[in-house]
Amino acid sequence: MKKLDLASKILIAMVLGVVVGIILNLSINNWGILTTEMYKPLEVYIFSPIGSIFIRAIRMLVVPMVFVSLINGVAQIGDLKKLGRVGGKTLAFYLVTTALAITIGLTLASIIQPGQHITRPSDIIYEAKEAKPFVDIIVDMIPTNPLESMVTGNMLQVIVFSILLGMAITGISKEKSGKLLDLLDATNDAILKIVDFVMQIAPFGVFALLVKVAATEGFQTLQSLLIYMFTVILALVLQVVIVYGGGLMLFSKMNPILFFKKFKTVMSIAFSTSSSNAVLPVTMETVEKNFGVHKSILSFTLPLGATINMDGTAIMQGVATIFIAQVFGVPLPFTALLTVVLTATLASIGTAGVPGVGLITLSMVLASVGLPVEGIAIILGVDRLLDMLRTAVNVTGDAIVTIIVAKSENEVDESILYSSSIHTSSLSIKA
Numbered sequence: 001m002k003k004l005d006l007a008s009k010i011l012i013a014m015v016l017g018v019v020v021g022i023i024l025n026l027s028i029n030n031w032g033i034l035t036t037e038m039y040k041p042l043e044v045y046i047f048s049p050i051g052s053i054f055i056r057a058i059r060m061l062v063v064p065m066v067f068v069s070l071i072n073g074v075a076q077i078g079d080l081k082k083l084g085r086v087g088g089k090t091l092a093f094y095l096v097t098t099a100l101a102i103t104i105g106l107t108l109a110s111i112i113q114p115g116q117h118i119t120r121p122s123d124i125i126y127e128a129k130e131a132k133p134f135v136d137i138i139v140d141m142i143p144t145n146p147l148e149s150m151v152t153g154n155m156l157q158v159i160v161f162s163i164l165l166g167m168a169i170t171g172i173s174k175e176k177s178g179k180l181l182d183l184l185d186a187t188n189d190a191i192l193k194i195v196d197f198v199m200q201i202a203p204f205g206v207f208a209l210l211v212k213v214a215a216t217e218g219f220q221t222l223q224s225l226l227i228y229m230f231t232v233i234l235a236l237v238l239q240v241v242i243v244y245g246g247g248l249m250l251f252s253k254m255n256p257i258l259f260f261k262k263f264k265t266v267m268s269i270a271f272s273t274s275s276s277n278a279v280l281p282v283t284m285e286t287v288e289k290n291f292g293v294h295k296s297i298l299s300f301t302l303p304l305g306a307t308i309n310m311d312g313t314a315i316m317q318g319v320a321t322i323f324i325a326q327v328f329g330v331p332l333p334f335t336a337l338l339t340v341v342l343t344a345t346l347a348s349i350g351t352a353g354v355p356g357v358g359l360i361t362l363s364m365v366l367a368s369v370g371l372p373v374e375g376i377a378i379i380l381g382v383d384r385l386l387d388m389l390r391t392a393v394n395v396t397g398d399a400i401v402t403i404i405v406a407k408s409e410n411e412v413d414e415s416i417l418y419s420s421s422i423h424t425s426s427l428s429i430k431a
Helices: 005-027 036-059 062-077 080-112 134-138 148-152 156-171 174-199 202-217 226-252 256-273 280-292 295-308 312-325 334-350 359-366 372-410
Strands: none
Touching: 005 036, 005 202, 005 256, 036 174, 036 202, 036 256, 062 156, 062 174, 062 280, 062 295, 080 226, 080 295, 080 312, 080 334, 080 372, 148 156, 148 226, 156 174, 156 295, 202 256, 202 372, 226 256, 226 312, 226 372, 256 280, 256 372, 280 295, 280 372, 295 372, 312 334, 312 359, 312 372, 334 359, 359 372
C-alpha cells in the first residue's frame, strides 16, 4: 500500500477539520445537540492547544533561521555589487506584484460592487489600531539592540542587522570568515532538521486549527458577505493565475502547474497558520530542495518577502476599500483609487507576516481616502477565512519572485527546477 505524502495528509486534515468544525457549529446553533458550554472544553483543552503547539513550534524557528540564513546568503554572494543587483531586482518584483495585486482588487470590486448588496449595520463599532507612518517604518528598520529585535521578533530589524553582519563577514580574512561560515552552515542544517521534526505534527495542527475556525464562524457569518468574499477570492485567483503564473512562464520558462504541484505543501501550511513568517522555514527548504534555488539567493529574498511582500493582503485592502465606500455611499474618484494603490503598496512593507495584521494597515488605507475606519467591523466576521487564503497567496508570491531572481542570476539548478520529482526529506513523511 502506497504511503501518503505530507501534502496529502495535510489536505485530508484540512477537509476533515472543516467538516468536523461545521458539524460542531450546526450541532450548537441549529440542531441543539450540543451547547456552547459543552463545546468550550473541546476548544480549550484539545483544539486550541494542538493548533497553538503547531504554530509555536514553527514560529520558534523563524528568527534563528532568518538570522543564520541571511548572514550565510549575503556572505556567500560576497560581491557587494551583486548583492545590490539581487536586492534591487527583488524589491522591484515585490513592489510590482503588490501594485498589480491592489489594482486587480480595486478593478474587480468596482465591477462587481459587493457593497451594493449589503445593508449598513447601525451599531458597527471598530476601534482601529494606529498604523505607523511610512517614515517611522523606515527609521525603525535600524535596530538599537539587535538582541531585543530577535527576542521581540521584529523581522525588519533582524533582516537589516543580518544583512549588515553578512556584508561585514565578506570584509574579514577568509581564514576567519571560513570558520564562521562553516558554523553557520552547520547551524542552518540543524534548524532544517528541526523543521523535519515539526512537520511530522503538521496534519494534527492543521486539523485542530481548521476545526476551531469552522466551529466558530459557521454559515451564518458567511451568508451576508458572500459577494464580498467571492470578489476577494476571485482577485486572489487572478493574481495567482495571471500575475504569478504569467511571470513564472515569462521569466523562468517554468510550467506553473508543475510549480503548484511542488509547492502545494507550503500553501497548505500557510493556509492553516495564516502567517507568512510562521511558514518561512518550510518555504525556504521547499524552494531550495524542490526548485534548486541556491541558498545565497533564497536566504535573502524569502525572509525579505515574508516581511514586505503581502500581495494577498493588498488585494483584500483594495476590495475592502471599495466595499466599505459602497456600503457608506462614499464615491471614490480616480485620484482616490491611485492613493489607495500607493498607500497599500507602501503599507505592505511595514506589514508583519502574522495573522490578522492586514486589518491594521487597512485602517491606514481607509484613512488616506477619508473612509470611516469603523467599516472594518463589517468584514471582521469573515476575515479569518480570507486571511488564510491570502497568506497562501503571499508565500506563493515570495517563492515565485525568488525563482525568477535566481534564474536571472544563474543561481538555480535547472535539473531540479524543471524536474517533476518532489523532495522527500520533510515533504513526504512516512506513516
